[in-house]
Amino acid sequence: MGAIFKIVFFLTLLSSALAQLGIIRDLVEFNVAGHPVLHKDQKWEFDPDVGKRRSRQYQEINGILGEKAIERLGLGIDGYDRERLEDQQRRDEGHLGGVDYLTP
Structure with missing residues (x-):
């Protein structure tokens, strides 16, 4: 039981440290959701003729x-x-x- 508590405590500290650095947010944002530039609307003047x-x-x-x-x-x-x-x-x-x- 003590080993599981140590692992959970270590993972909690590690995740809070990583969250402060923004690594988790960046991993999710850039690898899962895509770069923020991809989600911006673009307007182009287009003349088909x-x-x-x-x-x-x-x-x-x-x-x-x-x-x-x-x-x-x-x-x-x-x-x-x-x-x-x-x-x-x-x-x-x-x-x-x-x-x-x-x-x-």
């Missing part, structure tokens, strides 16, 4: 299917884009769809 309105601008800049954007990505961002473009144009001269149509 903005994609339709900006489609023309995107197509002018990037091409209808984004082919210009893909080409720009392939040229790199290190300032050697013109040299790479010339190399690619020389490489692709005489090729159509990956097939060399100038050779028999």
Whole structure:
């Protein structure tokens, strides 16, 4: 009986010490209930028609299917884009769809 009393007394002291530090509250709050930021309401202005309105601008800049954007990505961002473009144009001269149509 004395051992059980000692264990209960120790757990009571331990739980009060932990409660003072906020460890139990933090464990429950962050692991069970989730971070407090998750429970805040957010308001976002959303216009579902903005994609339709900006489609023309995107197509002018990037091409209808984004082919210009893909080409720009392939040229790199290190300032050697013109040299790479010339190399690619020389490489692709005489090729159509990956097939060399100038050779028999």
